Amino acid sequence: MYDFNHHRPASVDDAVSALGAASDGKIMAGGQTLIPTMKQRLASPSDIVDLGAIAGLKGIKEEGGNIVIGAMTTHAAVAGNATVKAKIPALAALADGIGDPQVRNRGTIGGSIANNDPAADYPAGLVGLGATVHTTKRQIPADEFFTGLFETALAEDEIITAVAFPVPEKAAYAKFANPASRYAIVGVMVSSGPAGLRVAVTGAGPCVFRLSDAEAALGGGFSPDAVANVSVSSEGLNSDLHASAEYRANLVGVMLKRAVAAAG
CATH class of the missing domain: 3.30.390.50 (CO dehydrogenase flavoprotein, C-terminal domain)
Incomplete structure (x- = not known):
């Protein structure tokens, strides 16, 4: 692993500022892909902006007919949430089938969809349920968010804040x-x-x-x-x-x- 500067902002605004000031900054959510990649020296960002301390990016709520899940909410939290299990049990089951307990308790919904691994579960969940991705700049329909192999519609300085899922029949x-x-x-x-x-x-x-x-x-x-x-x-x-x-x-x-x- 190469040297890098580590930032742990307490707010989304601070995270955006840190990312903008870095010469080659990367966002870290759960770190399930980024850390192994850096360990193998396949990535060498100048700065890591760790979102783990931003409480506002975590949690699940029901709002306007949608289930809104914060970007830093773990797979385990989605799988075990009573509202998700009652309103969209398919989404809870999807989250419960990701990886193993260690992955589910570290990996996050925002990190998963930003990485857009072709074998990941959440992309099917978002597109299949007609979800909307909320970022620091805009709201992106899931149909427009995933654009290719490990590619998304996110701009370099754009951070996912939440995902809103309409409740299906x-x-x-x-x-x-x-x-x-x-x-x-x-x-x-x-x-x-x-x-x-x-x-x-x-x-x-x-x-x-x-x-x-x-x-x-x-x-x-x-x-x-x-x-x-x-x-x-x-x-x-x-x-x-x-x-x-x-x-x-x-x-x-x-x-x-x-x-x-x-x-x-």
Whole structure:
């Protein structure tokens, strides 16, 4: 690990100032990706702006028909929150299936979506539920937030402050997990509610994507039978030592039917 300056601001404004003053500053939330990357000397930021001391970025509340989750709220806190479990149980289940207890108690929702790992669970949760990402500059619909492999719509000096999830009428998340890491080889979130019929897929491609054919099929009836004939092309999907593109394409259909059955 190379030398760096460490900042631990007490407010969002101070965090923005510290980030702006750094020559090559990086935000640290839970540190689940950044710290290992720095240890391997694959990243060498001049400054780390640690958000861990900003109390206003933590917590969960119900507001205006949405469940609003602070960016520094851990996966374990989302999974165990009574409001989330009552209003959006699919989101609580998604959070409870991330990694292991150590990861869930350190990793945060803001850090996860800012990193946008192609196998992460939260991108499917945000897109599949029609969430909105709140930052220090604006509000970004989830459909516009995730832009590519490890890429998002965030500007260099922009910090995520919260994520707002509309409460669906029904929703479920089904994941085929890597047995070691618990990352999604394929994960599918389905929902029906204020944001319409939505199906989002993670793990299969370089970035989370919506499955429009499945959404159209569910419009004729929300049941596993409605999506039985939905097929996914393997073209452009991820292929690695864990699963081929063809295997992932098949898994999308399997996870889709499981998610629809669980939601219905």
